[in-house]
Amino acid sequence: MAGFRPLGRALIAAMLASLAACARAPHPAPPRAESCLAALRAAGLGVEPWDAPTAGACRVEAPVRLARTRLALSRPLETSCALASAWLRYEEELGRLARRVTGRELVAIEHxxxxxxxxxxxxxGxxxxxxxxxxxxxxxxxxxxGSRIAVEEHWRDRGPAGRFLRAAAELACRHFAMVLTPDSDRWHRDHFHFDLGPFSRCDA
Ligand SMILES: [Zn+2]
Structure with missing residues (x-):
């Protein structure tokens, strides 16, 4: 038995050494932000940097500025890479939905x-x-x-505009954790609110 003791001590010493190395190693940056940015750039979108806060309650992880997506935007979108990615996936299906319901191409978003x-x-609070x-x-x-489908005007419309809006909200529930509509409360009578959670709710 005595023969095993040096080996035991060597193992413990090696373990302690590797633990110490772990403690000294700087925490690597989460790969999420970098891979998200790389995916956006690979999609061929004009992703510009944006001077977002990097600390505090209003810090933005992987900030991106898009002058347009595949669609025209009423103004440049300054957001997080995570939100932009979710939006782009949604937008792709939204185009098909618009074609199916209205017979027209979706060309622009007012946000x-x-x-x-x-x-x-x-x-x-x-x-x-x-x-x-x-x-x-x-x-x-x-x-x-050239037609404009507005949340405030058409949410309860019985024609294609209303059908498109309600289907667009329903589709959004598959891409965002929370989807608020004019059915949610008085603060959302004139717009859709999409977010990435942590809470989930679908008011389509
Ligand atoms: Zn909102």
């Missing part, structure tokens, strides 16, 4: 911004997902024939 350093609407650019407010959609 009311992603990043806003403020508390949650209707709940001042909690930070909004907009504070971290993990949310997006969408006001209206424009089609190839």
């Amino acid at each position: 009311a911004g992603s990043h806003a350093c403020r508390p949650m609407t209707g709940n001042a 909690r930070a909004s997902l907009h504070a971290r650019a993990l949310a997006l407010d969408v006001v209206a959609f424009r089609l190839s024939d």
